[in-house]
Each structure stands twice: as C-alpha cells, then as structure tokens.
Amino acid sequence: MKRRLVALITALALVVAGCSSSATPMPSLPASTAAPATVAPASMTPATGAPATAAPASLTIYGASSLNAVLAKVKTVYEAASPGTILTISTDSSTALETKIEQGAPADVFLSADTANPQKLVDKGLAAGGVTKFAGNLLTVIVPLGNPAGIQTPADLARNGVKIVTCGDTVPIAKYAAQLVTNLAKQPGYPADFVAKYTANIVSKQDNVSAVVSQIALGEGDAGIVYVTDAKTSTQVTTVPIPVAANVPATYSGVVVKASANVSAAGAFLTWLAGPDGQAILASFGFLPAP
Numbered sequence: 230m231k232r233r234l235v236a237l238i239t240a241l242a243l244v245v246a247g248c249s250s251s252a253t254p255m256p257s258l259p260a261s262t263a264a265p266a267t268v269a270p271a272s273m274t275p276a277t278g279a280p281a282t283a284a285p286a287s288l289t290i291y292g293a294s295s296l297n298a299v300l301a302k303v304k305t306v307y308e309a310a311s312p313g314t315i316l317t318i319s320t321d322s323s324t325a326l327e328t329k330i331e332q333g334a335p336a337d338v339f340l341s342a343d344t345a346n347p348q349k350l351v352d353k354g355l356a357a358g359g360v361t362k363f364a365g366n367l368l369t370v371i372v373p374l375g376n377p378a379g380i381q382t383p384a385d386l387a388r389n390g391v392k393i394v395t396c397g398d399t400v401p402i403a404k405y406a407a408q409l410v411t412n413l414a415k416q417p418g419y420p421a422d423f424v425a426k427y428t429a430n431i432v433s434k435q436d437n438v439s440a441v442v443s444q445i446a447l448g449e450g451d452a453g454i455v456y457v458t459d460a461k462t463s464t465q466v467t468t469v470p471i472p473v474a475a476n477v478p479a480t481y482s483g484v485v486v487k488a489s490a491n492v493s494a495a496g497a498f499l500t501w502l503a504g505p506d507g508q509a510i511l512a513s514f515g516f517l518p519a520p
Contacts, residue, residue, distance in 0.1 A: 396437060
C-alpha cells in the first residue's frame with residue numbers, strides 16, 4: 230500500500246512538472262523599450278496655453294494708451310493661467326513710456342503702438358532680445374455724438390472753423406495721423422492745400438490717444454483722428470469713415486526690458502501675447518494681426 234502511494238505521488242509530480250515546462254511565460258518589457266509617458270511640451274501648459282517654463286513673477290507691463298482696455302483683460306486671463314504671476318499695468322503714450330525706461334523706470338515689458346520706440350531700446354542696448362510685433366490697427370475719424378460740426382467726410386477736417394484735437398508730434402498716433410492726412414490730400418475731391426488747412430484747424434495736442442477720445446467725447450473739439458479700437462471705447466463718440474486707399478496701418482510691437490529682474494518671465498509673457506491666446510484677446514477688442 231505504501232509503495233502504491235509513493236508511486237502515485239511521483240506520477241502527479243511528473244505531470245505538474247510537464248505542464249509547467251510547456252507553458253509560455255509572459256515576456257517582460259526591457260526597461261529601455263518601455264513606452265514613454267505622454268509629457269506636455271515644456272513651453273506651454275496643455276489646459277491654458279500659458280508658458281510653463283516661466284516661474285511665477287511680478288511683472289510691470291508698460292503699454293501704449295490704446296492698449297489700456299485690452300491689457301486689463303490680458304491681466305485677468307494671464308494671471309489665471311499662470312498661478313503666482315502678478316501683472317502691474319501702466320499705460321501712457323509710447324513715446325513717454327520709452328523715455329521713462331531710458332531714465333531707469335522699473336519696467337519688465339514695453340508694448341508700443343509702433344515699432345520705432347521699441348527699436349530705440351534695442352539700439353541703445355536697453356532691451357533683452359529683439360522687437361516682437363504682436364498686433365495691428367487702423368485709423369478713423371471720431372466726432373462727438375450729434376456731430377455738431379457736421380463732419381461728413383475727412384475732407385471736412387480742412388473746413389474753416391473746424392476744431393481738431395490731436396496728440397503731440399512724437400506720439401505714434403500723431404505720426405500715423407500726419408501720414409493719413411498726406412494720403413488724403415492725394416485723394417480725388419480733396420483740395421491741394423488740405424494738409425495746411427487741416428494743420429491750421431488743430432486747437433489742442435494731447436499727451437496720448439485716450440485723451441483725444443476724452444476731449445472729443447466731452448465736446449471740446451469737433452473731430453480727431455484715432456485708432457479704430459479707441460473709437461470703440463467710448464459711447465459718446467461716433468466715427469466718420471476713411472477711404473480704404475488712404476488709411477494707414479499701425480503696427481504694435483514690444484520688447485523685454487534688459488534691466489528686468491525677471492527677463493525669463495517677461496519673455497514668456499511677450500511670447501504668450503504674440504501667440505494664439507494673446508491674439509484671441511486682441512482680436513476681441515478689434516485689433517488686427519501684426520502686418
């Protein structure tokens with residue numbers, strides 16, 4: 230009996246061993262061929278499009294007066310997308326801001342209504358990197374609600390007695406407006422002395438384009454040439470169309486200030502503004518893509 234039991238146990242052991250040797254083991258994946266984890270690009274976060282490589286920082290943004298409304302929105306969106314980052318916005322004429330930076334004002338990013346002022350900082354070694362174009366704009370004529378001077382076309386800006394409000398000669402909008410007036414003088418139906426008569430009608434030169442809109446809204450002038458986007462900021466003005474052939478495209482550009490204590494974060498912000506998320510916000514306020 231004992232011998233039969235031993236024989237049975239031995240037979241079972243052989244069966245089990247045979248089954249084990251015939252089974253195909255599951256191969257293990259070598260460490261070098263393991264499937265890589267999906268990683269979001271280092272430059273952008275997947276959910277918001279905000280720069281992921283820039284550490285949270287407090288940034289002072291100097292922006293052209295015509296960017297006042299859009300920068301308020303940019304501040305809200307960018308801070309939400311970049312936890313810990315704080316944007317302090319300061320707006321004025323581009324020329325005034327460029328001068329402040331030259332004099333040592335603590336700005337991190339300079340956003341101008343032209344390319345000339347940022348280029349000045351580059352040329353003087355005060356910018357970290359080159360100029361980045363980020364938006365475009367066009368010009369329009371604004372008049373107070375009710376249009377008391379009866380301005381029907383830009384040709385009326387040369388009519389005797391019309392009071393025109395503009396900006397100082399070095400402010401970008403004044404330079405664009407001067408080019409527009411020169412272009413209008415070449416249009417059919419405009420008098421040969423249109424430029425001279427327009428210039429003679431200027432009664433006030435403001436510090437920035439926002440001040441021009443305010444003056445016209447208050448009825449302190451009969452008309453002014455401003456950016457299309459600025460005309461949309463006031464419910465107390467209306468516009469007079471400008472011939473497409475005479476209009477002057479404005480190019481907005483920015484630079485990172487070399488003296489910034491947060492050059493990397495400042496650069497990330499400027500890149501974001503020129504990218505899809507920033508462009509979407511600019512477009513919602515009527516700005517055009519950079520030429």
